[in-house]
Amino acid sequence: MEKLNSSIDRSWIDKWNQPFILSGPCSAESEQQILETANRLNPSYVQAFRAGIWKPRTKPNNFEGIGKKGLEWLHKVKNSTGLMVATEVANAEHVKLSISFGIDILWIGARSTASPFTIQEIADALELEGANNKIILVKNPIHPDMELWIGALERLLRKGIRKLGVIHRGFYTYKNSKYRNQPNWNLLLNFRSLLPRIPILCDPSHICGNKEGILDIAKKAYHFQYEGLMIESHCDPDHAWSDAQQQITPENLLEMLKELTYIEKCDQKSERHLDSFRILIDELDENLIALLSERMNISKKLGSLKRSSDIAIFQPRRWKDIMKKSLTLGKSLGISEEFIEGVFKLLHQESIKIQNQIK
Ligand code: PEP
Ligand code: MN
Numbered sequence: 001m002e003k004l005n006s007s008i009d010r011s012w013i014d015k016w017n018q019p020f021i022l023s024g025p026c027s028a029e030s031e032q033q034i035l036e037t038a039n040r041l042n043p044s045y046v047q048a049f050r051a052g053i054w055k056p057r058t059k060p061n062n063f064e065g066i067g068k069k070g071l072e073w074l075h076k077v078k079n080s081t082g083l084m085v086a087t088e089v090a091n092a093e094h095v096k097l098s099i100s101f102g103i104d105i106l107w108i109g110a111r112s113t114a115s116p117f118t119i120q121e122i123a124d125a126l127e128l129e130g131a132n133n134k135i136i137l138v139k140n141p142i143h144p145d146m147e148l149w150i151g152a153l154e155r156l157l158r159k160g161i162r163k164l165g166v167i168h169r170g171f172y173t174y175k176n177s178k179y180r181n182q183p184n185w186n187l188l189l190n191f192r193s194l195l196p197r198i199p200i201l202c203d204p205s206h207i208c209g210n211k212e213g214i215l216d217i218a219k220k221a222y223h224f225q226y227e228g229l230m231i232e233s234h235c236d237p238d239h240a241w242s243d244a245q246q247q248i249t250p251e252n253l254l255e256m257l258k259e260l261t262y263i264e265k266c267d268q269k270s271e272r273h274l275d276s277f278r279i280l281i282d283e284l285d286e287n288l289i290a291l292l293s294e295r296m297n298i299s300k301k302l303g304s305l306k307r308s309s310d311i312a313i314f315q316p317r318r319w320k321d322i323m324k325k326s327l328t329l330g331k332s333l334g335i336s337e338e339f340i341e342g343v344f345k346l347l348h349q350e351s352i353k354i355q356n357q358i359k
Pocket of ligand 2: 027243
């Protein structure tokens with residue numbers, strides 16, 4: 001871990017004295033779409049242009065990317081705008097082709113980071129292509145496993161790749177969540193304390209899954225001193241072939257970036273710690289509410305079953321059992337008995353009320 005931290009080459013990001021902004025469409029669709037989007041991005045605020053060429057789709061029968069010809073369009077963007085260009089790679093062939101078209105930044109997607117075989121294949125291919133000077137950005141794995149994420153960085157480092165960075169794009173959640181991928185600021189704070197030198201970018205587009213939440217997530221990222229953002233932009237977001245709901249126009253992006261620059265200037269350093277704790281508490285509260293909603297939904301189903309089977313709603317033995325288990329668990333986690341008792345009485349009352357309302 002120490003080796004990883006001390007070997008990181010930050011020159012690619014440190015040379016900008018402003019946040020590093022990587023923007024462009026989720027997917028490359030046509031030459032016209034790529035060139036128009038790139039030309040409408042403001043180069044005073046944006047350093048690199050992104051477009052997915054090979055798209056990892058959860059389900060088959062969706063648009064899976066334009067493939068190799070998209071790399072030619074990215075190459076044109078690089079020559080005509082001077083922006084660096086970036087795409088996602090998920091296997092050795094992607095690496096080879098991207099390098100041959102002069103792609104500057106390769107990012108590894110969340111699904112790939114979760115697979116050590118895939119990471120090893122990418123690292124080997126980078127070595128084979130003599131491409132260890134490229135900037136490689138590693139998105140967090142789908143699930144919050146920090147070791148797996150760090151392991152991916154170590155595999156790349158072992159092949160001499162030092163221009164590394166990571167992207168926080170949120171984590172899969174099975175619960176009701178207002179996010180497409182739940183952010184985990186606390187995990188990222190731990191990540192930073194383990195690896196303080198690695199640049200951290202945030203991808204509010206894939207965290208939110210909509211346009212409306214992007215600015216708020218970007219503000220939080222700046223608050224935690226992330227060094228940049230990856231935000232999806234498209235010349236015609238409503239007609240995008242993938243992730244249409246979350247893409248914004250280059251002009252909307254510029255407005256956001258201007259607001260963020262202003263906020264950064266006004267950010268009171270003295271209040272920063274207080275606000276950090278508030279963000280972490282708000283995140284936990286959101287999770288608690290999602291869990292409460294899930295618990296009450298199960299209570300409803302349980303209530304219907306009890307009704308149809310003619311079983312009494314209130315089951316004293318089961319209630320005693322829940323309380324006993326919760327008190328023991330609470331104690332082992334340092335929570336007072338009185339508090340657990342109060343919370344579980346409320347939960348139980350609400351659950352009984354919900355079950356009684358079922359006809
Ligand atoms: C993307 O950036 O378009 C993408 C597929 O991201 P992720 O790997 O974060 O899902
Ligand atoms: Mn996308």
